[in-house]
Structures are given as structure tokens and as C-alpha cells.
Amino acid sequence: MRYAFGYAVLCLLLGCLSPTAMAQEKSAVRQGFALDPNSTKILLFRPKVTVGSQSTAGMFEPNADWTQQARDNLDVALAEAQQSLGNEIVGSVDVAGQQAESLAEYQSLFGIVAQSVIEFQFFPGNRLPTKKREGAAFDWTLGPGVSALASRSGARYGLFIFTEDQFGSTGRKIFQVFAAMGGVGIQSGQHKGFAGLVDLNGGDLLWLNADLQMGGDVRTIDGARRRVAQLLEDFPGSSISLAAAQ
Amino acid sequence: MRRALSRAIPPLALALPVAASAASAPADLPPYTQAYQPQGTDERGLWMLADEDERNLRDSKFVINDPALQAYVGGVLCRAVGEDRCRGVRIYLVRVASFNANMAPNGTMQLWSGLLLRVRSEAELAAVLGHEFAHFELRHSLAGFRQRRSATDIAAWASFLGQYGPAIQQTAIGSIFQFNREQEKQADLLSLKYAIQSPYSAQAASHIWQRLMGEADATALGRKQRSQRYDRVAFFATHPTNLDRATYLSTLSADVAVKPEAAESYSTALAKWLPEFLSDQLKLNDFGGTEYLLASLAGEHWTAPLLFARAELYRQRGNPRDLVAAADFYRSALGADPDMADAWRGLGLCLMRDRQQVEGTVALKNYIRLRPQAADISMLHAMIGE
Numbered sequence: 001m002r003y004a005f006g007y008a009v010l011c012l013l014l015g016c017l018s019p020t021a022m023a024q025e026k027s028a029v030r031q032g033f034a035l036d037p038n039s040t041k042i043l044l045f046r047p048k049v050t051v052g053s054q055s056t057a058g059m060f061e062p063n064a065d066w067t068q069q070a071r072d073n074l075d076v077a078l079a080e081a082q083q084s085l086g087n088e089i090v091g092s093v094d095v096a097g098q099q100a101e102s103l104a105e106y107q108s109l110f111g112i113v114a115q116s117v118i119e120f121q122f123f124p125g126n127r128l129p130t131k132k133r134e135g136a137a138f139d140w141t142l143g144p145g146v147s148a149l150a151s152r153s154g155a156r157y158g159l160f161i162f163t164e165d166q167f168g169s170t171g172r173k174i175f176q177v178f179a180a181m182g183g184v185g186i187q188s189g190q191h192k193g194f195a196g197l198v199d200l201n202g203g204d205l206l207w208l209n210a211d212l213q214m215g216g217d218v219r220t221i222d223g224a225r226r227r228v229a230q231l232l233e234d235f236p237g238s239s240i241s242l243a244a245a246q
Numbered sequence: 247m248r249r250a251l252s253r254a255i256p257p258l259a260l261a262l263p264v265a266a267s268a269a270s271a272p273a274d275l276p277p278y279t280q281a282y283q284p285q286g287t288d289e290r291g292l293w294m295l296a297d298e299d300e301r302n303l304r305d306s307k308f309v310i311n312d313p314a315l316q317a318y319v320g321g322v323l324c325r326a327v328g329e330d331r332c333r334g335v336r337i338y339l340v341r342v343a344s345f346n347a348n349m350a351p352n353g354t355m356q357l358w359s360g361l362l363l364r365v366r367s368e369a370e371l372a373a374v375l376g377h378e379f380a381h382f383e384l385r386h387s388l389a390g391f392r393q394r395r396s397a398t399d400i401a402a403w404a405s406f407l408g409q410y411g412p413a414i415q416q417t418a419i420g421s422i423f424q425f426n427r428e429q430e431k432q433a434d435l436l437s438l439k440y441a442i443q444s445p446y447s448a449q450a451a452s453h454i455w456q457r458l459m460g461e462a463d464a465t466a467l468g469r470k471q472r473s474q475r476y477d478r479v480a481f482f483a484t485h486p487t488n489l490d491r492a493t494y495l496s497t498l499s500a501d502v503a504v505k506p507e508a509a510e511s512y513s514t515a516l517a518k519w520l521p522e523f524l525s526d527q528l529k530l531n532d533f534g535g536t537e538y539l540l541a542s543l544a545g546e547h548w549t550a551p552l553l554f555a556r557a558e559l560y561r562q563r564g565n566p567r568d569l570v571a572a573a574d575f576y577r578s579a580l581g582a583d584p585d586m587a588d589a590w591r592g593l594g595l596c597l598m599r600d601r602q603q604v605e606g607t608v609a610l611k612n613y614i615r616l617r618p619q620a621a622d623i624s625m626l627h628a629m630i631g632e
Binding site for chain 2: 050059100171
């Protein structure tokens with residue numbers, strides 16, 4: 001009890017009580033969805049990639065070099081993976097003015113919707129009433145307005161990628177050992193990511209894969225390949241398996 | 247920086263933080279120069295996060311897209327801190343109806359519209375801009391990040407120290423907030439230094455905090471809450487108290503030569519946005535605070551937009567006596583500006599509710615005449631029986 005204050009403050013500071021840490025299911029596909037065989041052009045929105053380390057107390061320490069390496073590696077690995085699926089990936093171009101605003105809005109909206117899916121669908125005990133029913137469909141959407149984003153690129157689908165890697169620092173690892181001796185389990189390092197596919201015609205969320213304990217060191221190209229394989233696990237029409245990538 | 251650190255961290259926890267700050271080699275260039283690149287893992291990491299955030303902020307719909315106002319605020323910053331410094335900063339005016347501004351380590355400055363509404367002159371604006379710029383020049387984000395890391399590390403290790411642990415943890419956590427307060431004071435003092443060299447009044451800075459205290463008291467009174475105390479510092483306070491800031495800023499600027507405040511030019515520059523910012527303020531549902539703010543903005547002379555805002559405030563509360571007062575304010579606003587369509591609408595609605603059908607109908611008809619395309623026209627037609 002005496003430690004409660006310190007721990008409570010630490011948790012507040014470090015955000016270690018996030019409900020997403022309890023998510024159980026990892027992915028879902030919209031009912032009856034299969035990739036349109038005639039147009040498999042996929043628009044890749046600028047991936048959100050953050051890499052850094054975790055201080056002894058668990059604070060995130062961003063690292064610009066690692067993040068840049070991860071960005072480059074993930075780009076390569078992603079293009080390879082989609083090519084092997086027969087899909088064409090196009091990057092989102094830098095737009096300006098009204099278009100930039102609407103792009104930014106949809107990127108934020110996707111983030112919110114994906115978080116909602118992770119919190120309120122993937123964790124069964126946390127499900128919203130409409131998602132609780134027996135055989136309830138995986139039914140989430142960004143709305144039809146998203147088609148405006150597609151018109152310029154000619155892409156049929158939009159792919160969103162998010163990864164966040166916190167590698168445990170030496171201090172964190174030593175702290176972990178000491179804590180284990182005292183019988184307290186402490187996590188060192190945190191690797192989470194999610195990927196989602198959106199129908200750019202209607203705005204429906206077609207597939208979402210979220211994993212809060214991902215493998216693959218994204219700072220290396222092999223690790224990035226493994227990460228992409230994991231992110232794209234269960235990708236519609238996918239035959240990628242973890243074993244193949246390893 | 248080192249001195250501030252040792253003051254901020256209690257002696258028990260001194261060893262680690264000093265080692266951390268010694269590791270930060272002084273960079274050759276100040277961060278506001280064009281050629282400056284962040285140095286070292288920590289600074290480069292923080293700049294990377296700030297760059298990502300700025301990408302999002304740049305396209306946010308909350309950013310006020312008005313090149314004229316943007317250029318005006320940029321000009322005030324340049325006069326406040328000097329032409330050589332101000333180029334390293336990008337200013338984003340963000341539409342949020344609270345008093346705040348912040349500075350990212352990479353030179354992204356956010357100014358909220360609630361701040362623009364409350365600041366009364368170029369000199370006051372310059373004081374705020376100078377304060378934020380000081381955070382940038384002194385690399386406060388970086389120092390704060392390192393201090394936070396050290397303090398939380400100490401708090402983590404202290405959990406092994408049995409009965410002594412909690413006391414050390416509490417001290418370490420407290421040091422984070424104390425360190426932050428020290429940085430805020432440093433930024434205030436550097437801003438004052440800029441002001442002394444700038445064409446603006448150095449005394450203006452303390453006025454801001456005086457008025458904010460008055461407004462906070464009015465808000466508390468209106469909400470029947472206890473007013474805030476300024477005589478002691480709370481454990482989690484990130485800034486010195488407003489009273490503290492007002493006091494040391496006015497003491498330190500007392501002997502500085504009097505220079506212009508440039509209140510006229512400020513209100514001219516803000517005139518176009520004043521009605522919008524006032525309407526945001528009305529939505530905060532803060533009768534006491536808004537009444538205080540309007541009175542302080544008006545001073546001796548109530549202009550049409552301020553009268554209109556006050557009328558809306560009273561109509562919003564909606565007691566029968568408020569409607570009578572609101573109708574008076576609308577009439578005064580219309581006296582100053584007979585083409586203010588929204589004032590005719592408000593007046594009409596007040597009078598109708600007050601059972602003055604005939605006068606109310608006349609007022610609403612004036613609104614319909616001035617705004618034939620407005621969205622609520624058909625509802626108003628129904629009210630006046632047409």
C-alpha cells in the first residue's frame with residue numbers, strides 16, 4: 001500500500017495502464033470479402049513508424065536513426081510482400097490544400113476506428129452491445145467520403161500501417177532482472193503494430209490486424225520482412241505465413 | 247542549466263541527473279539558426295517526434311488559415327525576439343477557446359485562439375511569443391525529457407529500498423514538476439530580456455497574469471466554486487502560480503523605460519476574427535468568466551461585437567430578467583451597427599419569448615431581410631406566422 005502512490009504516478013506518467021494491452025483477438029476480415037481480382041492497386045498511406053528505446057522506468061526514448069532505418073526497411077519489405085501476392089502498391093503523394101486536409105482527416109479517422117476495433121471488438125469482454133451478438137458481423141466504416149482520396153491515385157484499396165517499437169534499454173533489462181528477483185514481473189521492450197485495409201470506394205474497413213507483441217527487429221531488413229509478414233498475416237488472399245518469411 | 251538542475255533535484259537524488267546533463271555536449275549553434283541540426287540521440291529523437299506531429303498539425307482543420315493574421319503574428323514575434331532569431335520558428339494559430347500556447351523542440355509554435363482573444367496589445371502578445379521562443383532557444387524540451395527520465399529511473403530503483411522507497415519516489419516525482427516550474431520561470435525571465443531590447447513595453451507581461459487571475463476568480467464565482475489559491479505551490483503544478491508570475495514580472499520590469507503597448511494596432515489586426523473567437527468563448531458555458539472577459543475587453547467603450555456577445559451570453563442563460571437585459575444589449579449593438587443581422591435575430595427571439603410578439607416580429611423580419619438565405623429562415627417564418 002505504501003508504494004501505491006509512487007506506482008500510481010509512475011503508471012500515469014508512463015501510460016502503462018492502457019486498456020489495449022489486454023486485447024486478445026488479433027485480426028478480422030469483413031464478411032464475404034475477397035480482393036477484386038481486376039483491380040488490386042493498393043494505395044499505401046504514409047506509415048506511422050516510431051522506434052526508440054525504453055528507459056529503466058519505462059519511459060519512451062525516441063530514436064531518429066532507428067526510425068529512419070525501420071521506415072526504409074518496412075517500405076522494401078512491404079513492396080516485396082505485396083508483389084508476391086500480385087498486388088500493386090502505390091505510395092500516397094504529397095498533396096496540398098483541401099486535399100491535404102481531407103487526407104489528414106481520414107488518416108486520423110482510421111487511427112480512431114482501428115483503436116475502437118482493437119478495444120471494443122478484439123477484446124471479447126469489452127465488446128460493444130452491437131458486436132456482442134452471436135455471429136455479429138465485422139462492420140466498421142470510414143464512410144463513403146473516402147473515395148475522394150482514391151480518385152487521384154486510381155487505387156481500389158487503401159492500406160494503413162502503424163508500428164511502434166520500444167526496445168528495452170540496458171538499464172531496463174537490469175531492472176527487469178532485479179524486479180524478477182523480488183517476484184515482480186516487468187516487461188522490457190514493447191512492440192506493437194497494426195495494419196488495416198480500407199475499400200476506397202465505399203469506405204468500409206475490410207481487414208484489420210493488430211498485434212501488441214510483435215516480432216521482428218525492424219531496424220534490420222530481415223526483421224522488417226518478418227514484421228511485415230506478421231502484419232499482413234491473414235491479409236485477404238494472402239498465403240504469407242510466418243514460417244515462410246523466417 | 248546545471249544550476250537549475252541541482253536546485254530542482256533534491257540532494258538525495260543528485261548523482262544521476264548531473265551525470266545525464268554532463269553527457270549533453272553543448273551544440274555549436276543555437277537551435278533557431280537555419281543550419282541547425284539536432285545533436286545526439288535524445289535531441290534528434292525529440293525533433294523526429296516533433297516533426298511527425300508538425301506534419302499532422304499542418305493539415306489540421308483546427309489551424310486558422312488566414313495569411314494576413316499569420317503574417318501579423320509573425321511580425322510581432324520578429325520584433326519581439328529579433329530578426330535573426332524569429333526565422334527558426336513556424337507559428338500555427340490553432341482554434342481552441344482556451345488561454346494557451348506551446349513550443350515544440352523543433353521550432354513549431356502553437357498559439358490558441360483563446361489566447362489571441364485575451365491578449366490586449368502587441369506588447370502582451372510579444373511577451374507570450376517571447377516566452378515560448380525562450381523555451382525553444384534554451385532547449386527546454388530536451389532538458390525536461392532528460393530530467394524526467396532520470397527522475398523516473400530514480401523512482402523505479404527506489405522501489406527496492408523498502409521503507410525509504412516511497413519518500414524518495416515522492417521526491418523524485420515532485421522534482422519533475424519543480425523542474426518544469428523552474429523552466430517556466432526561466433522562459434519568463436528571458437522573455438523579459440527580449441522585451442527590454444524590443445520596441446515593446448516590458449511592463450505588459452505582468453498585466454496578462456493579473457487579468458487571468460481576475461477571470462479565474464469570476465469563473466469560480468459564477469460556478470459557485472472556491473476560487474483558486476495563489477499563495478502556495480501545488481505538488482503537481484507545472485507552472486509558477488499566476489500571482490508569482492505577475493509579481494516577479496512587474497517587479498523586474500518596474501525600472502525599465504516605458505515603451506508603447508500598441509493596443510490599437512492589435513485590435514485592428516484581430517477585428518476580423520473577434521466575433522468568431524467570442525462565439526467560441528460563449529460555447530464554454532462560463533457565465534462569470536465570460537462576463538469578466540467581455541467587460542475587460544470593452545474597458546470604457548463597448549463596441550458592437552462585444553455588446554452582441556454579451557447579449558448572446560445573457561440570452562443563453564435565459565432567465566426572464568436575462569432576456570430583458572439581452573434585448574437591451576442587442577439594441578445597443580444595433581445602435582452601433584444597424585446591419586448586424588444576428589443581433590436582429592437575437593433581439594427578435596428575446597422579445598418573442600418575452601411575449602412582445604409585435605416588436606419581435608419586426609426584429610425577425612429585419613433578420614430575414616438581411617439574411618434571406620440563412621438556414622433557420624423557415625423556422626423563423628413559422629414563428630412570425632407567415
